Amino acid sequence: xxxxxxxxxxxxxxxxxxxxxxxxxxxxxxxxxxxxxxxxxxxxxxxxxxxxxxxxxxxxxxxxxxxxxxxxxxxxxxxxxxxxxxxxxxxxxxxxxxxxxxxxxxxxxxxxxxxxxxxxxxxxxxxxxxxxxxxxxxxxxxxxxxxxxxxxxxxxxxxxxxxxxxxxxxxxxxxxxxxxxxxxxxxxxxxxxxxxxxxxxxxxxxxxxxxxxxxxxxxxxxxxxxxxxxxxxxxxxxxxxxxxxxxxxxxxxxxxxxxxxxxxxxxxxxxxxxxxxxxxxxxxxxxxxxxxxxxxxxxxxxxxxxxxxxxxxxxxxxxxxxxxxxxxxxxxxxxxxxxxxxxxxxxxxxxxxxxxxxxxxxxxxxxxxxxxxxxxxxxxxxxxxxxxxxxxxxxxxxxxxxxxxxxxxxxxxxxxxxxxxxxxxxxxxxxxxxxxxxxxxxxxxxxxxxxxxxxxxxxxxxxxxxxxxxxxxxxxxxxxxxxxxxxxxxxxxxxxxxxxxxxxxxxxxxxxxxxxxxxxxxxxxxxxxxxxxxxxxxxxxxxxxxxxxxxxxxxxxxxxxxxxxxxxxxxxxxxxxxxxxxxxxxxxxxxxxxxxxxxxxxxxxxxxxxxxxxxxxxxxxxxxxxxxxxxxxxxxxxx
Numbered sequence: 137x138x139x140x141x142x143x144x145x146x147x148x149x150x151x152x153x154x155x156x157x158x159x160x161x162x163x164x165x166x167x168x169x170x171x172x173x174x175x176x177x178x179x180x181x182x183x184x185x186x187x188x189x190x191x192x193x194x195x196x197x198x199x200x201x202x203x204x205x206x207x208x209x210x211x212x213x214x215x216x217x218x219x220x221x222x223x224x225x226x227x228x229x230x231x232x233x234x235x236x237x238x239x240x241x242x243x244x245x246x247x248x249x250x251x252x253x254x255x256x257x258x259x260x261x262x263x264x265x266x267x268x269x270x271x272x273x274x275x276x277x278x279x280x281x282x283x284x285x286x287x288x289x290x291x292x293x294x295x296x297x298x299x300x301x302x303x304x305x306x307x308x309x310x311x312x313x314x315x316x317x318x319x320x321x322x323x324x325x326x327x328x329x330x331x332x333x334x335x336x337x338x339x340x341x342x343x344x345x346x347x348x349x350x351x352x353x354x355x356x357x358x359x360x361x362x363x364x365x366x367x368x369x370x371x372x373x374x375x376x377x378x379x380x381x382x383x384x385x386x387x388x389x390x391x392x393x394x395x396x397x398x399x400x401x402x403x404x405x406x407x408x409x410x411x412x413x414x415x416x417x418x419x420x421x422x423x424x425x426x427x428x429x430x431x432x433x434x435x436x437x438x439x440x441x442x443x444x445x446x447x448x449x450x451x452x453x454x455x456x457x458x459x460x461x462x463x464x465x466x467x468x469x470x471x472x473x474x475x476x477x478x479x480x481x482x483x484x485x486x487x488x489x490x491x492x493x494x495x496x497x498x499x500x501x502x503x504x505x506x507x508x509x510x511x512x513x514x515x516x517x518x519x520x521x522x523x524x525x526x527x528x529x530x531x532x533x534x535x536x537x538x539x540x541x542x543x544x545x546x547x548x549x550x551x552x553x554x555x556x557x558x559x560x561x562x563x564x565x566x567x568x569x570x571x572x573x574x575x576x577x578x579x580x581x582x583x584x585x586x587x588x589x590x591x592x593x594x595x596x597x598x599x600x601x602x603x604x605x606x607x608x609x610x611x612x613x614x615x616x617x618x619x620x621x622x623x624x625x626x627x628x629x630x631x632x633x634x635x636x637x638x639x640x641x642x643x644x645x646x647x648x649x650x651x652x653x654x655x656x657x658x659x660x661x662x663x664x665x666x667x668x669x670x671x672x673x674x675x676x677x678x679x680x681x682x683x684x685x686x687x688x689x690x691x692x693x694x695x696x697x698x699x700x701x702x703x704x705x706x707x708x709x710x711x712x713x714x715x716x717x718x719x720x721x722x723x724x725x726x727x728x729x730x731x732x733x734x735x736x737x738x739x740x741x742x743x744x745x746x747x748x749x750x751x752x753x754x755x756x757x758x759x760x761x762x763x764x765x766x767x768x769x770x771x772x773x774x775x
Contacts, residue, residue: 141221141238141291144198148284151191155277185263188276196252203245235355237293244290250495255283257633258404264629282308286413295344295354313401325400332394336384343377363427375435386418389446392469399461403506410468411499419475423484440480440573444580446473451587456684456694459515460505482568483559489648490552497540497641503634504534507626522604526623533638538592540641542664551645554657589667594683602679
């Protein structure tokens with residue numbers, strides 16, 4: 137089993153390489169008909185699907201083998217075991233060496249299972265979702281590369297090797313979010329995600345350097361062993377810098393704005409990025425280096441404040457969105473803040489437990505949303521409704537996913553959210569946070585539970601209940617239309633991953649829920665049901681109106697996500713754009729003007745000289761004689 141981590145990383149990487157190289161469509165004869173072209177496209181599609189799905193499935197089996205005992209032991213809170221893996225050599229840099237180590241310990245083993253299973257579900261789901269997309273081969277190859285990069289982050293035993301996977305993920309996310317780049321909105325969303333996450337990654341890289349040079353090694357085991365000997369200032373500086381990268385990748389305030397816009401990509405990509413891979417990476421890093429963060433009290437206070445603001449603000453924003461995928465996107469920001477709050481409260485196990493259950497039920501919800509959108513032809517809940525009988529399987533799966541999101545028993549989120557709330561409740565006694573930060577964190581967490589119940593109930597009611605409002609393939613519904621499209625369940629390739637993900641979303645909590653606190657659980661369930669009841673009462677009073685009206689005057693600010701994007705546009709985007717225009721104008725007027733001016737001056741001077749070069753010999757002789765005369769006069773005068 138010592139080679140399993142390496143094989144798990146290499147299999148998706150080889151699949152990506154083979155997918156890009158071997159799934160190129162051969163040129164058809166010049167007179168090939170449409171039927172022949174369609175058959176060839178389907179053959180290429182099937183070959184690309186096989187190249188993508190089979191290696192990911194084998195990697196999932198390897199990850200399950202690595203995690204069968206240690207991963208579940210980690211979730212239960214049992215003692216940690218020895219890592220499984222190998223050291224493949226050292227890169228000598230002239231300074232601190234880089235260790236090529238891949239290993240699976242208790243933490244990385246369970247994350248490896250989450251990554252590979254969700255990636256496998258997304259690959260299978262995408263076969264049906266993008267069956268008519270001519271760029272499916274490159275799409276599936278980039279998913280494989282993304283999976284390989286995330287597994288490199290998970291299984292790496294060296295911080296700089298981890299950083300390689302971290303950056304490849306950023307590149308793949310850009311390519312996948314912008315898959316439909318013909319739409320300007322999609323390409324801009326991809327660029328935004330790339331720039332925002334790169335901004336955080338600058339701090340992340342310098343944080344790695346601070347830890348590595350302070351420990352004399354970039355090996356994670358050596359760094360953690362050296363933490364007790366590091367100065368508090370060093371730990372605070374390193375963890376604050378690392379926190380910038382965590383905020384970028386895991387969409388924490390204030391670098392969260394890329395995540396809702398990333399919904400422009402295909403829905404399976406939303407499930408992959410927002411459930412199990414990229415956004416999970418930041419939380420995983422904090423848990424991986426948790427002793428370093430525990431030794432930096434100010435960093436934990438900052439993390440607590442960021443988590444408190446993010447979880448409640450994103451939940452309120454989710455309550456006001458009409459786009460179903462944006463509801464789930466803001467929900468992801470909120471739930472990631474829950475995990476960050478658990479880390480700030482001193483419980484890395486609670487954070488990872490919720491990360492795992494969230495990966496299962498949020499991937500399920502995104503894939504269910506993809507089925508609804510694929511069949512209805514619109515992202516907007518205002519064009520849905522009455523779908524529970526037309527999409528019975530999707531309705532049942534979505535109900536399980538939303539119950540887990542709300543934290544209702546016996547769904548997995550009930551157990552993991554209880555663990556998170558318990559950690560926050562006990563945070564002041566733990567000593568990691570100041571009392572003010574702990575109180576803010578716990579108060580916002582309780583309020584977020586109620587708001588989560590509200591937006592989950594709203595999405596459920598608006599999508600599956602009430603009057604049918606589905607209008608397919610129209611940019612805008614006709615005024616007063618009552619037309620209903622013939623909505624049916626999705627193809628089997630899309631439904632099978634949905635059905636399979638329903639099981640962990642429903643049952644995974646029992647694995648790590650042995651330490652359930654009934655008092656905290658009761659409070660969480662009561663608050664979630666209270667939020668859902670308020671929305672249900674609003675919906676029952678007028679099923680045609682949006683229950684988000686319960687927000688009152690806060691509805692527009694929540695819908696605009698509290699104008700954070702507008703603030704960034706005013707503070708950063710517009711000044712930078714204005715500066716760019718000034719630079720262009722300066723280059724055109726000053727630099728190019730000087731060049732053009734020198735050319736004009738040379739042409740003017742040449743025009744003057746042309747007057748003397750008119751071909752008149754008498755003028756030339758007169759000029760020579762005049763010159764001689766002037767020289768002679770000058771010589772006499774100066775002599």
